[in-house]
Amino acid sequence: MSDLAIGKLAKATDTNVETVRYYEKIGLLPAPARSAGNYRSYDESHLRRLSFIRRARDLGFSIDQVRELMALADRRDQSCMAVDVIANQHRNAITRKIADLTALAAELDTLIDSCSRNTVADCRIIEALAPQA
Amino acid sequence: MSDLAIGKLAKATDTNVETVRYYEKIGLLPAPARSAGNYRSYDESHLRRLSFIRRARDLGFSIDQVRELMALADRRDQSCMAVDVIANQHRNAITRKIADLTALAAELDTLIDSCSRNTVADCRIIEALAPQA
DNA sequence: ATGGACCCTGTAGCGGCTACAGGGTCAAGG
DNA sequence: CCTTGACCCTGTAGCCGCTACAGGGTCCAT
Numbered sequence: 640m641s642d643l644a645i646g647k648l649a650k651a652t653d654t655n656v657e658t659v660r661y662y663e664k665i666g667l668l669p670a671p672a673r674s675a676g677n678y679r680s681y682d683e684s685h686l687r688r689l690s691f692i693r694r695a696r697d698l699g700f701s702i703d704q705v706r707e708l709m710a711l712a713d714r715r716d717q718s719c720m721a722v723d724v725i726a727n728q729h730r731n732a733i734t735r736k737i738a739d740l741t742a743l744a745a746e747l748d749t750l751i752d753s754c755s756r757n758t759v760a761d762c763r764i765i766e767a768l769a770p771q772a
Numbered sequence: 773m774s775d776l777a778i779g780k781l782a783k784a785t786d787t788n789v790e791t792v793r794y795y796e797k798i799g800l801l802p803a804p805a806r807s808a809g810n811y812r813s814y815d816e817s818h819l820r821r822l823s824f825i826r827r828a829r830d831l832g833f834s835i836d837q838v839r840e841l842m843a844l845a846d847r848r849d850q851s852c853m854a855v856d857v858i859a860n861q862h863r864n865a866i867t868r869k870i871a872d873l874t875a876l877a878a879e880l881d882t883l884i885d886s887c888s889r890n891t892v893a894d895c896r897i898i899e900a901l902a903p904q905a
Numbered sequence: 906a907t908g909g910a911c912c913c914t915g916t917a918g919c920g921g922c923t924a925c926a927g928g929g930t931c932a933a934g935g
Numbered sequence: 936c937c938t939t940g941a942c943c944c945t946g947t948a949g950c951c952g953c954t955a956c957a958g959g960g961t962c963c964a965t
Contacts (some may be wrong), residue, residue, distance in 0.1 A: 698876060698880060698883075699873075708898070711898070712898045719897070722897045722898060723884065723897065726883060726884050727884060729880065730877065730880045730881070730884060733873050733876060733880065734877065736873055737870060737873050737874060737877065740866050740869055740873070741870060743831060743832055744863065744866050744867065744870065746831060747831060747859060747862065747866065748863070750831075750859055751856065751859050751860060751863060764852070764856065764859055765844070765852075765855060768827050768828050768841065768845075769820065769823070769824055769827075
């Protein structure tokens with residue numbers, strides 16, 4: 640029905656054209672029909688699928704996680720628990736990342752606080768980076 | 773003096789041997805003298821430099837930022853301000869990342885909260901990922 | 906018929922390593 | 936002296952998730 644060229648599909652999902660082709664190459668998005676002139680011709684199912692992918696990617700799910708989520712979404716009889724597991728794994732990874740970055744920020748703050756426009760010869764940042772002499 | 777083989781240097785700085793060679797290839801660590809059998813032979817200056825690099829990398833500075841920091845550290849007459857600028861840029865980038873991840877975590881939390889062991893057919897996570905129908 | 910916007914395939918690059926393959930070197934033990 | 940095994944060498948390919956070409960073809964309006 641819809642019959643979208645790749646550019647339209649890309650625009651509709653806020654994706655680069657190259658990225659759409661990339662998703663097809665890695666088997667994330669099924670290859671669509673082709674027009675007489677060998678142009679890719681997408682329909683609504685592709686639009687739905689790509690929207691799903693983009694939304695999941697925006698939420699930070701890896702390509703492999705997206706693959707799993709889509710496989711689960713396709714088997715509609717199955718329990719939601721498997722989906723919950725993936726989402727929670729990802730949530731935990733984010734918690735870890737935030738903790739790491741927060742620790743890092745604290746370290747950088749002490750570093751930056753100690754800089755007071757002296758010459759590099761006695762710059763505390765450079766000192767702090769140098770091996771603990 | 774020190775005369776370290778690459779393995780010792782790597783261990784002393786908690787770095788992979790391959791990474792040390794990589795740093796040499798990209799011009800981050802100067803190429804050391806070679807032994808009779810063509811082994812790399814490092815001295816204390818290499819140890820200091822690599823320690824500096826590792827510490828800065830651990831703090832999340834990019835390779836290019838490390839390059840800048842080392843260049844500044846070498847020109848000891850210059851003002852500390854340039855160093856301060858790099859550190860602050862990096863600090864700001866981290867602040868942004870933490871904010872992004874925190875927002876993401878919140879979104880994921882609402883998603884996860886809505887999962888209650890039903891079948892995938894009415895799984896709220898899958899629904900939430902699907903296009904806003 | 907011509908221009909410009911779109912599309913095609915294929916390959917190389919980004920950052921920052923990591924992991925081989927296929928060799929050479931060195932020191933200790935038998 | 937010889938072997939074993941740990942170390943070292945170079946060079947290349949792979950990881951992730953795209954992005955950016957190069958060098959062409961197609962489609963539509965003027």
